[in-house]
Amino acid sequence: MDRLILIKYGELTTKKANRNAFIAILTTRIAHVLHDFEFKIVKDRVRMYISCYDKDLNSILKQLQKVFGIHSIVVCHKVDTNKESIEQKVLELVNEKNYRTFKIQTKRADKTFEVPSMEFNRQIGGYVLKNTNLKVDVHIPDVMVYIEIRREGTFIYTEEIPGIGGYPVGIQGKGLLMLSGGIDSPVAGYLALKRGVDLECLYFESPPHTSFEAKNKVIKLASIINEYSSNIKVHVVPFTRLQEEIYKNVPNNYIITIMRRMMYRIAEEVSKLHKCKVIINGESIGQVASQTLDSMVVINNVTNMPVIRPVACMDKLEIIDIANQIGTYETSILPFEDCCTIFLPKHPIIHPELNRCIEYENRFDYASLIQECVSNIETVTDLNESNFDDLL
Ligand code: ATP
């Protein structure tokens, strides 16, 4: 195999105690996204090399740019550590495009190589000057040539492609993402994945008030963020009966508050069943009535589980930016009704009181309705994105 891709781990190298686990999970993830290609991985404690065929290079780079835990990706050339081989490869690289200026930067990790880095820069630079029309520019060169002299050989490259950073997905265990068909919750899920939290998703549907398309839209969104995980499942909760009881028993302005308290209760049960350590959702402070701080306090009161809200402090426009980057936006704006938007009260309360919530909830047997919801969950595991396109 002719090409070598160097993976720099970035952030995870700072976590010494966990390093082996990080590298093991990252390797598994990389092997998974590259399963269609022929490749070989060699790794050590600070970096990883993937050798592959030239023809596959671009497709492989595209896949690697979806793997959390990669700080940067470098396509490099490995040559024997001797001056002639290095000169020859450097000359080839500076001639690849129409560059006018260059700079050589040598790093001598293998100190048994006698020439100091600065001196080697001068020697190789001199060779390029003699054999091309290029000039040296030490400030803003058209091309930077990096030469890394290591024990196993010399690595030469000109370009470092940024990875998406973060931690390998799964290193933190799992969280339960409350996934609606909106813009915020898929972004929240993506940001949690980025911190190494793998996901299971929970979606509340209320047929016939919510449609089959609404559900498929949510599954499609899950399949888009699943490109960063491959393990995501969607648990679909039949919420209709509980929701209808809420409408029957609770004053109009408290309906959303109580509905969300029920969602949290169910989320806690499902988290315990599936070993999710935290609940994650797309709430953003002040966005709607149920997301004022007062509402959040009263709603959150039903659970002791930590609730992570990755977009809590973002503006809608910032959230939309991320949704566009990760490719969920177009799906999120499809106009199918969610259970939160059907029968929406005109004046939902923005400063709800806990004792009122408790009073209204005691008007009906919500505990058994919650159990009914949990035991009738349908779980979707095959999140192949293309399966859902036709259904929307
Ligand atoms: P999003 O916030 O994703 O854009 P939204 O604005 O329709 O969707 P909100 O009413 O703001 O949703 O609800 C806040 C959060 O509650 C959502 O981000 C999501 O995490 C959760 N949520 C709302 N509706 C549902 C649902 N039907 N199923 C699962 N989770 C939901």
Ligand code: MG
């Ligand atoms: Mg929202």
